[in-house]
Amino acid sequence: MRPQQSVNPDLNFNRQAIRQNYLADEYEVIHSLIADAQLSQAEREAISARAADLVRSVRKNARPTIMEKFLAEYGLTTKEGVALMCLAEALLRVPDNLTIHDLIEDKITSGNWGAHVGKAQSGMINTATMALLMTSNLLKDSERQSVGETLRKLVKRMGEPVVRTVAGQAMKEMGRQFVLGRDIEEAQDRGEAQVQRGYTYSYDMLGEAARTDADAVRYFNAYSNAIDSIAKNCQGDVRTNPGISVKLSALHARYEYGNRDRVMKELAPRALELAKKAARANMGFNIDAEEQDRLDLSLDVIEAVLSDPELAGWNGFGIVVQAFGKRSAQTLNWLYALSEKLDRRIMVRLVKGAYWDAEIKRAQVMGLSDFPVFTRKACSDVSYLACAKQLLGMTDRIYPQFATHNAHSVSAVLELAKDLDRSAFEFQRLHGMGESLHDQVIADSGVPCRIYAPVGAHSDLLAYLVRRLLENGANSSFVNQIVDTRITPEEIAKDPIDAVNALGENISSKAIVRPEKLFGDQRRNSKGWDITDPVTIAEVEQGRGQYREFRWKGGPVMAVDSSSDNMVEVRNPANPDDLVGEITFASEADVSAALDAASEGFKSWSSVPAEERAAIIRRVGDLYEENAHELFALTTREAGKSLLDAVAEIREAVDFAMFYANEGVRYQNDGEARGVICCISPWNFPLAIFTGQILANLAAGNAVVAKPAEQTSLLAVRAAELMLEAGIPRAAMQLLPGTGATVGSALTSDPRVAGVCFTGSTATAQRINKVMTDNMDPDAPLVAETGGLNAMIVDSTALPEQVVRDVLASSFQSAGQRCSALRMLYVQKDIADHLLEMLYGAMEELGIGDPWLLSTDVGPVIDENARKKIVDHCNKFEAKGQLLKKLDVPQNGLFVSPAVLKVNGIEDMEEEIFGPVLHVATFEAKDIDKVVDAVNAKGYGLTFGVHSRVDRRIARITSRIKVGNTYVNRNQIGAIVGSQPFGGEGLSGTGPKAGGPHYVRRFMKGETISKPAQSSGKVLSADRVQKLIGKLDSLTAPQPQERQQILKPFFGDVPAPLDAGYEEMPGPTGEQNHLSDHARGVILCLGPDAESAMEQAATALSQGNKVVVIAPDVEKQAEGAVKAGLPIVAANGVLDPDALATLTGFEAVVSVAERSLLKQYREALAQRDGALLPIITEHKLDQRFVIERHLCVDTTAAGGNASLIAASE
Incomplete structure (x- = not known):
C-alpha cells in the first residue's frame, strides 16, 4: 500500500514534509520554528509586557466562572480533584442504586475534604465542599456497620437516595458550566445573551467516536439537524455567522489508516454532504483535529471534500490544526497550497491540542523512535506562536481562528497582527472557560471572538467534561494560574522562547520516558513499526512485498x-x-x-x-x-x-x-x-x-x-x-x-x-x-504454559465504548488464537442489552479475510482440525438457540465466523475453544463475588479482566481472583516482556512466568542435597495425612512484615518473605504494572529426615505457606511451632508415595530424598488429574515456594492521565 499521493502534484512536497516530520527531533523542530518566526527581542518583550497587563486587568475585573473556581480549589494535584473527576466520569451513566452507592462511597470517602473547607473563592464551592465532608464523614462513621447499610437507612428515612441526588445534581451543574444545551435549540437559546454581547458560536455535537455504523448514522443525523437549525441564524458574512464543528471519527466506525479505502468511499461522502449543506447556509464548517495517527488520513478526506466544485465560492470550510504536533507548520503550508490550487478561502482554527497524554502513551507502547507531539508545554507554546505568525501571513487564503485561553498567546497574536484589519482573524474560547480574558480582549482590541460550545445530553458529556477537568486542572494551565493570585502576572506572561532557549540542547522533558528507554538503562525497548504511518507502511510493503510469492525451504x-x-x-x-x-x-x-x-x-x-x-x-x-x-x-x-x-x-x-x-x-x-x-x-x-x-x-x-x-x-x-x-x-x-x-x-x-x-x-x-x-531425572523441570478459560467482569460503572473496544481485541484479534484471549464475558444485567447491542454493531465493522491486507482484523484459524472443532462447538450452541451473533466469513481458506454465545456462566464451558468465540452471561450487582468464585472454581488461572470505576470493588475482585495475569480497564492480551510477566497457575501452567524474574533461574540448578530414605518410622496412610491437611484449615500464616520475627525462635534465620509487597514493573505512562508473589498454599515437607524436613518447613512458612511435615521423629522438633499456633502440623513416620496420587488440598511436595524415592513421589503425582504439582528439591530457594501474579491497570480509563498532565513541564 503506497502512501496516497495528492491529485494535485504541487501539493506533494508539503505532504511529504508533513510525513517526514511525524516523529522529528524536538530540539530541531522547535529551533526551526523559532528561526522561521523571526520574532525580534523587542517584539517578544512587547508581547510579554502586554500579556502581563492583560493578566492584571483580567484579575481586577474578573468574574471567574464556577468551573474556574472549582478547578482552582480541586486541581489534579489533589487527591480529591482526581476523585471528583472519576466520579463525574461515571456517575451519570450508572443505572442501579447498589452500584451508585458503591461508587459514591469509593470516591467521596477517600478524600480529605476538611482540608478544602472555606478555602475556595466561591460560597457555592465552599458549601459543596462542606456537603462532601459531611457525606464523607457519614459514610466513614458507618464503616463500623456496612456503608451500604447506612445508605439504605438514609434512603429509608428520607424517602430517596439523598447522596445520589446531591452528587448527581452536582455533576449536572458541572455539566451546565461546560455544555451549552442538551440539544441545538436549547444551546442557541442559552447562547443568545452572549450573541447580544458580540460573540458568535461554533457548536460541537458531543459524543465519543463511532463504534458502530448505527453510531455513525446517529451522529451524521445530529450534525445534519444541527446545521438545519443553525442555518436559521445565518445571514451575510460567513465570518459573523455561527458555525459547526464536526469530528470525522463520529462519521465512521473505522476512521483509521488501515481502512483508508472504506473511509474514502463511505466517510468522505458523508462529510461532503454535510459540508454542502453548511455551504448552502453560508455557515462555518470545521473539521476537528483528532489523534496524530489520523492526521494523514484526515488530509485525504479534507482534500476530497474541498475539491468538490459545488463548494466553490464558499469561504466557510474550516480545519483545526494542533500546535502541540511536530507537523503543525507543515500542515499549515499544505492547507495554504491546497486552497491556492483550488482557488478557495478557508478557515483554520489553531489550538494547542487535546489528548496529549494519550499521544505520549501510544508512542511508548508502540516503541516508536520519538513522540509525534512536543514533550514540554513551553515547546507547544512556541509552536503556537510560530504557527500564529505563519497564519497571519496567509490571510489572503486563510481566515485564522486563534483558540486560546492563554494571555501570552492572545497578546502575541495582537502584537503580530497590529497592522492587519481587525476582521481578518478572530479569537475563540471554550464555553465556560476564559470568559473574563476574552471579554477584556474584545473591549480592548475589537477583535471578534467565537465560543466553541458543546451540545448534548448529560450522558454524552462525561468524556468531554473529564477532558476539560484534566487539561485545565493542571497547575501549568493558564486557566488555573489566572485564578491563583500567588503567581505574578509576569510569571504567567513569560516568553516561552526564553524558556526553551534556557533549556539548551536538553529540550525533551525529563518527566517523560522516551520509548526506547521504557525499561531504563538495563535494556532497550524493541523497535516498533507504526502501521498507521504512510512512510513506515511504504517501507514495510516494499520490504515484505519481495516475499509475497517467495517459497521457503x-x-x-x-x-x-x-x-x-x-x-x-x-x-x-x-x-x-x-x-x-x-x-x-x-x-x-x-x-x-x-x-x-x-x-x-x-x-x-x-x-x-x-x-x-x-x-x-x-x-x-x-x-x-x-x-x-x-x-x-x-x-x-x-x-x-x-x-x-x-x-x-x-x-x-x-x-x-x-x-x-x-x-x-x-x-x-x-x-x-x-x-x-x-x-x-x-x-x-x-x-x-x-x-x-x-x-x-x-x-x-x-x-x-x-x-x-x-x-x-x-x-x-x-x-x-x-x-x-x-x-x-x-x-x-x-x-x-x-x-x-x-x-x-x-x-x-x-x-x-x-x-x-x-x-x-x-x-x-x-x-x-x-x-x-x-x-x-525426578527433579527434571517441566515448565508448562497451558490453556485458560479466561473471563472478564464488566459492572455498570464501566464505559461501554471502552469495554467494546477491549472485548473486540481480547476475543477476536488473532482470530481468538491466543492463550490469553477472552472466552467468558460477564456483564452486569443492568447494562447488558445496551452493551451487547454496541458489541454486535462493532463486530459488524470487523474486516475478515486475507491477513496480508491492512484492513483485515480477523484472519484464518491455523488448520482444518481447529476450524472443525470451533464450528462444531458453535453449531451445538446454535442448535440450542444460544447463538447471539455470528459474522459472515470468506468461503476460501480456513475462516471461522466470529461468534457470541449465550451461557449461564463459566460452568457451562467444558474446555477452552481456541478461536474467535465469546461466551456471555449476565449477573446481578449483588452477586459479583459469586462470579469470582465460579471463575476460580474451574481451576484455570491464566488471564482475567475487570472493567469498573469502583476502586474498592476492583481491589476486592483482584485480591480474590486466582489467575496469573489480571487486567483492569483494558484488554487482556499482549503481555509485555519484563513489564507484564506472563503465565498462569492451576490448570493454566506450572510457572514461573515467561518474561519474569524467576524464569531463567528455573532452568538452572542451585544448591541441593540428597539424603537417603529413612527405613525407620511407620508408613503413614493417605487417610492420616488427609486429616493432617484438614487441621490446617483453621490456621493462618503470620503477616509478611512480622513473619521472620515470629519464625525465628523455632527455625532460626529464615528467608525474607517475597509476598511482603509488590514489585513496580517498568511500563508506559498511564499504566500500573505490579508483580507480586503469593504463597502456594499447603506444602508437604517430606524430609526424608527430621532435620531436612524442618529446613523445608522453615522456607515454606517464610513465604506464607501452610505445611505438613512428615519424617521420623519430627513431631518433637516441630512441637514449639505447632503450640505457637503457626500453620504447621507434623507427624512422625514416612509417607506412602502412592498417597500422593489421591491426597487433596496440597499444592507442592518438598523432598531431598535420594533419586529412587523422588521418582516414586513424581510417579504418584503424575497419576493425578488436574494441575501439575511440583516436587521441590532446592529446599532453600524461596522463589520455588511462591506463585507469581501480575496486575495491570490502565490508570487513564476515567478520561486521561492525571499524573502525567499534572507533571507536565
Whole structure:
C-alpha cells in the first residue's frame, strides 16, 4: 500500500514534509520554528509586557466562572480533584442504586475534604465542599456497620437516595458550566445573551467516536439537524455567522489508516454532504483535529471534500490544526497550497491540542523512535506562536481562528497582527472557560471572538467534561494560574522562547520516558513499526512485498547431518492456493543424533562466560529486527497473522532476547546449567514463544533441542538460522521440526534430556509429565504454559465504548488464537442489552479475510482440525438457540465466523475453544463475588479482566481472583516482556512466568542435597495425612512484615518473605504494572529426615505457606511451632508415595530424598488429574515456594492521565 499521493502534484512536497516530520527531533523542530518566526527581542518583550497587563486587568475585573473556581480549589494535584473527576466520569451513566452507592462511597470517602473547607473563592464551592465532608464523614462513621447499610437507612428515612441526588445534581451543574444545551435549540437559546454581547458560536455535537455504523448514522443525523437549525441564524458574512464543528471519527466506525479505502468511499461522502449543506447556509464548517495517527488520513478526506466544485465560492470550510504536533507548520503550508490550487478561502482554527497524554502513551507502547507531539508545554507554546505568525501571513487564503485561553498567546497574536484589519482573524474560547480574558480582549482590541460550545445530553458529556477537568486542572494551565493570585502576572506572561532557549540542547522533558528507554538503562525497548504511518507502511510493503510469492525451504537444523527425507508442503491458511514452502520433518534417528551432539554442545556452551552468551543472545534480537520484513511476510503467510500481530510477534521475540540476556548475567553466580533442555513451542506465537523458550535456556547455559509446532516450522527454521548467524553454536541450539508423535514423544522420553519447556494444551502437558517421570531425572523441570478459560467482569460503572473496544481485541484479534484471549464475558444485567447491542454493531465493522491486507482484523484459524472443532462447538450452541451473533466469513481458506454465545456462566464451558468465540452471561450487582468464585472454581488461572470505576470493588475482585495475569480497564492480551510477566497457575501452567524474574533461574540448578530414605518410622496412610491437611484449615500464616520475627525462635534465620509487597514493573505512562508473589498454599515437607524436613518447613512458612511435615521423629522438633499456633502440623513416620496420587488440598511436595524415592513421589503425582504439582528439591530457594501474579491497570480509563498532565513541564 503506497502512501496516497495528492491529485494535485504541487501539493506533494508539503505532504511529504508533513510525513517526514511525524516523529522529528524536538530540539530541531522547535529551533526551526523559532528561526522561521523571526520574532525580534523587542517584539517578544512587547508581547510579554502586554500579556502581563492583560493578566492584571483580567484579575481586577474578573468574574471567574464556577468551573474556574472549582478547578482552582480541586486541581489534579489533589487527591480529591482526581476523585471528583472519576466520579463525574461515571456517575451519570450508572443505572442501579447498589452500584451508585458503591461508587459514591469509593470516591467521596477517600478524600480529605476538611482540608478544602472555606478555602475556595466561591460560597457555592465552599458549601459543596462542606456537603462532601459531611457525606464523607457519614459514610466513614458507618464503616463500623456496612456503608451500604447506612445508605439504605438514609434512603429509608428520607424517602430517596439523598447522596445520589446531591452528587448527581452536582455533576449536572458541572455539566451546565461546560455544555451549552442538551440539544441545538436549547444551546442557541442559552447562547443568545452572549450573541447580544458580540460573540458568535461554533457548536460541537458531543459524543465519543463511532463504534458502530448505527453510531455513525446517529451522529451524521445530529450534525445534519444541527446545521438545519443553525442555518436559521445565518445571514451575510460567513465570518459573523455561527458555525459547526464536526469530528470525522463520529462519521465512521473505522476512521483509521488501515481502512483508508472504506473511509474514502463511505466517510468522505458523508462529510461532503454535510459540508454542502453548511455551504448552502453560508455557515462555518470545521473539521476537528483528532489523534496524530489520523492526521494523514484526515488530509485525504479534507482534500476530497474541498475539491468538490459545488463548494466553490464558499469561504466557510474550516480545519483545526494542533500546535502541540511536530507537523503543525507543515500542515499549515499544505492547507495554504491546497486552497491556492483550488482557488478557495478557508478557515483554520489553531489550538494547542487535546489528548496529549494519550499521544505520549501510544508512542511508548508502540516503541516508536520519538513522540509525534512536543514533550514540554513551553515547546507547544512556541509552536503556537510560530504557527500564529505563519497564519497571519496567509490571510489572503486563510481566515485564522486563534483558540486560546492563554494571555501570552492572545497578546502575541495582537502584537503580530497590529497592522492587519481587525476582521481578518478572530479569537475563540471554550464555553465556560476564559470568559473574563476574552471579554477584556474584545473591549480592548475589537477583535471578534467565537465560543466553541458543546451540545448534548448529560450522558454524552462525561468524556468531554473529564477532558476539560484534566487539561485545565493542571497547575501549568493558564486557566488555573489566572485564578491563583500567588503567581505574578509576569510569571504567567513569560516568553516561552526564553524558556526553551534556557533549556539548551536538553529540550525533551525529563518527566517523560522516551520509548526506547521504557525499561531504563538495563535494556532497550524493541523497535516498533507504526502501521498507521504512510512512510513506515511504504517501507514495510516494499520490504515484505519481495516475499509475497517467495517459497521457503527448511528442515532440521542440526550439528550433524539429518537422515530424513520426509518433506511436507506448507500452505497459507488464508489461501490454500498459496504454497508458502516445503519443510522436511526430522526422523527418530535425527532426534537421537541431535541429543548426542547436544550433550557435547552443552559442555562448551555452558563454559562460555555469561556476559559473552548475553552479547550473542542480544545479537539475535538485532538480527530479527534487521530481517523484520521477511519475518512479517512469513508470519502472515504461514501462521495467518495480520501485520499488526506480526509486528507484535517480532517485538516480543526481540524483548525476550534483550531481557533473558540480562537475566543470564544476573543469575550467573546463583547456580549452574542443567544440561540439554527440550523446548516445545506452539503455532499461535511461532516466533515469540519459540524464541523465548530457547533464549532463556541458552542464557542459563543450557543446550537446547527445539521442536516447533508442525504448522509453523518454516518460521522456526528461519529464526534458527538467524540464531546461528548471531553466533550461537550449532550444537548448543538444534531444531527438529516434526510431529508430536515422532519428534515430541522421542524428545520428552529421552533420559539425556534434563528438562522440558512446553507451551500448549493442558492435556498434552499432563502426558509429557508422565513420560518425563518414567524416563528422566525426578527433579527434571517441566515448565508448562497451558490453556485458560479466561473471563472478564464488566459492572455498570464501566464505559461501554471502552469495554467494546477491549472485548473486540481480547476475543477476536488473532482470530481468538491466543492463550490469553477472552472466552467468558460477564456483564452486569443492568447494562447488558445496551452493551451487547454496541458489541454486535462493532463486530459488524470487523474486516475478515486475507491477513496480508491492512484492513483485515480477523484472519484464518491455523488448520482444518481447529476450524472443525470451533464450528462444531458453535453449531451445538446454535442448535440450542444460544447463538447471539455470528459474522459472515470468506468461503476460501480456513475462516471461522466470529461468534457470541449465550451461557449461564463459566460452568457451562467444558474446555477452552481456541478461536474467535465469546461466551456471555449476565449477573446481578449483588452477586459479583459469586462470579469470582465460579471463575476460580474451574481451576484455570491464566488471564482475567475487570472493567469498573469502583476502586474498592476492583481491589476486592483482584485480591480474590486466582489467575496469573489480571487486567483492569483494558484488554487482556499482549503481555509485555519484563513489564507484564506472563503465565498462569492451576490448570493454566506450572510457572514461573515467561518474561519474569524467576524464569531463567528455573532452568538452572542451585544448591541441593540428597539424603537417603529413612527405613525407620511407620508408613503413614493417605487417610492420616488427609486429616493432617484438614487441621490446617483453621490456621493462618503470620503477616509478611512480622513473619521472620515470629519464625525465628523455632527455625532460626529464615528467608525474607517475597509476598511482603509488590514489585513496580517498568511500563508506559498511564499504566500500573505490579508483580507480586503469593504463597502456594499447603506444602508437604517430606524430609526424608527430621532435620531436612524442618529446613523445608522453615522456607515454606517464610513465604506464607501452610505445611505438613512428615519424617521420623519430627513431631518433637516441630512441637514449639505447632503450640505457637503457626500453620504447621507434623507427624512422625514416612509417607506412602502412592498417597500422593489421591491426597487433596496440597499444592507442592518438598523432598531431598535420594533419586529412587523422588521418582516414586513424581510417579504418584503424575497419576493425578488436574494441575501439575511440583516436587521441590532446592529446599532453600524461596522463589520455588511462591506463585507469581501480575496486575495491570490502565490508570487513564476515567478520561486521561492525571499524573502525567499534572507533571507536565
